[in-house]
Amino acid sequence: xxxxxxxxxxxxxxxxxxxxxxxxxxxxxxxxxxxxxxxxxxxxxxxxxxxxxxxxxxxxxxxxxxxxxxxxxxxxxxxxxxxxxxxxxxxxxxxxxxxxxxxxxxxxxxxxxxxxxxxxxxxxxxx
Amino acid sequence: xxxxxxxxxxxxxxxxxxxxxxxxxxxxxxxxxxxxxxxxxxxxxxxxxxxxxxxxxxxxxxxxxxxxxxxxxxxxxxxxxxxxxxxxxxxxxxxxxxxxxxxxxxxxxxxxxxxxxxxxxxxxxxx
DNA sequence: CTACGTGCAAAAAGTTTGCAATCGC
DNA sequence: GCGATTGCAAACTTTTTGCACGTAG
Numbered sequence: 001x002x003x004x005x006x007x008x009x010x011x012x013x014x015x016x017x018x019x020x021x022x023x024x025x026x027x028x029x030x031x032x033x034x035x036x037x038x039x040x041x042x043x044x045x046x047x048x049x050x051x052x053x054x055x056x057x058x059x060x061x062x063x064x065x066x067x068x069x070x071x072x073x074x075x076x077x078x079x080x081x082x083x084x085x086x087x088x089x090x091x092x093x094x095x096x097x098x099x100x101x102x103x104x105x106x107x108x109x110x111x112x113x114x115x116x117x118x119x120x121x122x123x124x125x126x127x
Numbered sequence: 128x129x130x131x132x133x134x135x136x137x138x139x140x141x142x143x144x145x146x147x148x149x150x151x152x153x154x155x156x157x158x159x160x161x162x163x164x165x166x167x168x169x170x171x172x173x174x175x176x177x178x179x180x181x182x183x184x185x186x187x188x189x190x191x192x193x194x195x196x197x198x199x200x201x202x203x204x205x206x207x208x209x210x211x212x213x214x215x216x217x218x219x220x221x222x223x224x225x226x227x228x229x230x231x232x233x234x235x236x237x238x239x240x241x242x243x244x245x246x247x248x249x250x251x252x253x254x
Numbered sequence: 255c256t257a258c259g260t261g262c263a264a265a266a267a268g269t270t271t272g273c274a275a276t277c278g279c
Numbered sequence: 280g281c282g283a284t285t286g287c288a289a290a291c292t293t294t295t296t297g298c299a300c301g302t303a304g
Contacts, residue, residue, distance in 0.1 A: 004277085004282090005279095006278075006283090006284065006285080025268090028270095032160050039287090040285065040286040041267085043286070045270075046284085046285090047284095049270090059191060060190065061189055061191075061192075063188040064186055064194060065188075067191060082232070082235060085238070087230045093230055093231070093232060094230075095229070097226065097230070097239075100244060102223065103207065103220055103223075103244065104220070106253060107248070108244075108246060108247065108248055108252065109196055110245075110246045111245050111246040111247070113243065114240075115240065115241070115242045115243075116240065117227060117235075117237055117240045117243075118239045118240060118241065119238040120160040120235065122233070123236060125236040125253045131258055131303055133258070133259060148284090155264085164259085166260085167260065167261040169261070169262080169294085171257080172261085172293095172294060174259095176294095193293075
């Protein structure tokens with residue numbers, strides 16, 4: 001269960017690091033293929049799954065679409081997401097809401113939370 | 128493109144109405160089969176998709192899992208979700224956070240938001 | 255009666271797995 | 280050299296689609 005450094009893994013992590021926003025497996029695959037031409041889709045799936053299990057990347061869900069992933073150290077810097085329903089991209093937004101404890105029903109334990117704003121990004125809004 | 132009232136559609140909507148929490152397509156299928164024995168899985172998919180397009184039900188996403196659905200009139204009564212990572216169920220919780228506008232980057236338009244608390248429900252927490 | 259909605263089977267899309275060849279260490 | 284990792288193809292799973300029949304209006 002050693003961890004071996006390979007061109008493919010480096011490329012995948014680099015893609016996620018450079019993106020600055022959550023990406024789908026397909027997006028990662030396309031982007032990584034630019035660096036490592038013959039890379040296989042299964043390798044991307046395997047690597048992403050491994051990174052997710054190790055907690056190095058976090059999954060972001062959008063209804064009706066496959067999950068997207070982003071580096072955990074980004075996720076650790078607490079932030080949230082903005083889903084543009086026009087161009088369908090997800091952006092990271094800084095800041096966090098507080099006072100969530102008051103929403104919690106008694107007996108429930110709060111471990112974390114995920115907030116997604118929905119709307120149109122600066123590029124897609126009619127502004 | 129008329130809308131015809133059928134036994135199957137009634138059963139599916141009844142299941143969602145009675146559940147009180149977001150359900151997956153499979154869950155709806157199983158529950159609806161109790162009322163309409165020979166119901167087909169495709170019918171459930173088709174009906175749910177149609178209801179979603181008409182805005183009568185809302186999709187709730189959980190990373191790594193298929194979407195779950197709940198009646199929109201419930202979603203309209205603004206609320207949020209709690210995902211128990213132990214029993215893997217999603218609960219509705221009342222109340223809503225405010226002040227989201229201040230999180231919004233300039234140029235972005237806010238249409239809605241989705242907040243999911245993550246943790247252990249009263250049944251699963253060690254309490 | 256007309257044509258929308260259903261059930262079944264086949265197809266498509268998305269993800270995982272088996273295996274021989276490769277490459278890091 | 281040894282064994283983890285890869286790429287390809289096949290297996291699976293989940294969701295969508297084609298079609299003939301049943302049925303609501």
